[in-house]
Amino acid sequence: MSDPYVNIEIDNGVGTIEFFHPAHNSLPGDILAKLAQTITEAGENDEIKVIVLKSGxxxxxxxxxxxxELININDAETGKVFFSxxxxxxxxxxxxxxxxxxxxQGKTVGGGVGLAAATDYCMATKYASIKLSELNVGIGPFVVGPAIERKIGLSAMTQIAVDANSFYDAEWARTKGLFTKVFEDIETLDVEIKAFAEHLCTYNPEAMKDMKKVFWEGTEHWDTLLADRAVISGRLALSEFTKETLKRFK
Known part of the structure; x- marks a missing residue:
C-alpha cells in the first residue's frame, strides 16, 4: 500500500498535480493543505502555463x-479546521x-465533487459517477456547495445534495456542465487531456489570466463564505445525530 502524496510534474508548460491516498483518495487535512499549497505555487511558477489536476x-x-478525521472531531475549532x-x-x-x-478517472464523492467543480475545464471517463453523500451522516455539502452550484446550477446541485444515497452517472454530470467530455476509458482521457493542455500552452498567457478572472467574477467573497460554511459543518459534526450515525459507520 502506497503512502499518501501530492506530486507535481512539469512537461511542455503543463504542470500536472497528482494527489493520492490509499483510502480511495479520501483526503486528510495534511494532504489537502499540501494540495492547496502546490496549486498556489504552480500558479506562481512561470514555467507552468496550464495546470492538470488528477489523482492516483x-x-x-x-x-x-x-x-x-471526521470521526475524531470533538470540538468546534477542530471541526472548522477540518472542513476548511x-x-x-x-x-x-x-x-x-x-x-x-x-x-x-473514476467515482467521486462529496468534497471530490467540489474539486471537480472548481476546475476550469473538466474531462472524465464513463466510470466517473458522482455523489454528494454528506446528508447521509447528518452534515451537508456546505463548503463545496458554492463551487458545485456555480458549475451545474442550484437545481441540479439540490437534486444530488438531497438524494444523498445515489450516484449520478458521468453522462448526467456532463449534461449539467460539470464535465465537458466523457470518454470510454482512461487511456483515451489521458491522450485528450495531454493534447488539450499542450494546445492551451500555445495561447497568450495574459489572455488566459484575464479570462480566468472573468470566469470567477462574483466569487471574491469566497474566502469568507467557505470559512463560514466550514463552521456550519463543524457544528453539525458535533451534533448527537451525526455522532450516533458515525458510530454505526465506524
Missing part, C-alpha cells in the same frame, strides 16, 4: 474528506491565475 490509481478520483481543508483547495484553484484542467 484508476478506481476513484476522490472519496471526499477523511472519514477517520477542501475550502482552501477550492479557493486556491479559484485564485490561481492559470486554467486548471480536471482529470476525473
Amino acid at each position: 490509481r484508476d478506481r476513484t478520483f476522490c472519496a471526499g474528506a477523511s472519514f477517520k 481543508g477542501f475550502a482552501n483547495v477550492i479557493n486556491a484553484m479559484r485564485k490561481c491565475p492559470k486554467f486548471v484542467i480536471g482529470r476525473i
Whole structure:
C-alpha cells in the first residue's frame, strides 16, 4: 500500500498535480493543505502555463474528506479546521491565475465533487459517477456547495445534495456542465487531456489570466463564505445525530 502524496510534474508548460491516498483518495487535512499549497505555487511558477489536476490509481478520483478525521472531531475549532481543508483547495484553484484542467478517472464523492467543480475545464471517463453523500451522516455539502452550484446550477446541485444515497452517472454530470467530455476509458482521457493542455500552452498567457478572472467574477467573497460554511459543518459534526450515525459507520 502506497503512502499518501501530492506530486507535481512539469512537461511542455503543463504542470500536472497528482494527489493520492490509499483510502480511495479520501483526503486528510495534511494532504489537502499540501494540495492547496502546490496549486498556489504552480500558479506562481512561470514555467507552468496550464495546470492538470488528477489523482492516483484508476478506481476513484476522490472519496471526499477523511472519514477517520471526521470521526475524531470533538470540538468546534477542530471541526472548522477540518472542513476548511477542501475550502482552501477550492479557493486556491479559484485564485490561481492559470486554467486548471480536471482529470476525473473514476467515482467521486462529496468534497471530490467540489474539486471537480472548481476546475476550469473538466474531462472524465464513463466510470466517473458522482455523489454528494454528506446528508447521509447528518452534515451537508456546505463548503463545496458554492463551487458545485456555480458549475451545474442550484437545481441540479439540490437534486444530488438531497438524494444523498445515489450516484449520478458521468453522462448526467456532463449534461449539467460539470464535465465537458466523457470518454470510454482512461487511456483515451489521458491522450485528450495531454493534447488539450499542450494546445492551451500555445495561447497568450495574459489572455488566459484575464479570462480566468472573468470566469470567477462574483466569487471574491469566497474566502469568507467557505470559512463560514466550514463552521456550519463543524457544528453539525458535533451534533448527537451525526455522532450516533458515525458510530454505526465506524
